Amino acid sequence: MSLLYVTVPNSEAGEKIANELLQEKWIACANLMPAHKSFFRWEGEIQGSEEHVLILKTRRLDRPALTERIKDLHPYECPCILTIDPIHTNPEFVDWIYKNTEEI
Secondary structure, three states: EEEEEEOOOOOHHHHHHHHHHHOOOOOOEEEEEOEEEEEEEEEEEEEEEEEEEEEEOOOOOOHHHHHHHHHHHOOOOOOOOEOOOOOOOOHHHHHHHHHHHOOO
């Protein structure tokens, strides 16, 4: 299984991405975290804004295709999409992930 860490500008964007990916069976589960303050450099300027974090749980699959799908749904020009491969997992949870996603 894999986790994807994706930042979004607001809960509406996070819900839209999560619901689309669930409908399309790219993911088995999504967690939308409350707003937090992010600081970053954009176009040469240091900026800060509130963002939410979306954690997506899926099987190990065609990551470039999933990344492109998230980019299609995402409002940012350059979204943060990070894949995290857990070292140790609960086998029953991994089975549940595979039962609730499709091989792409």
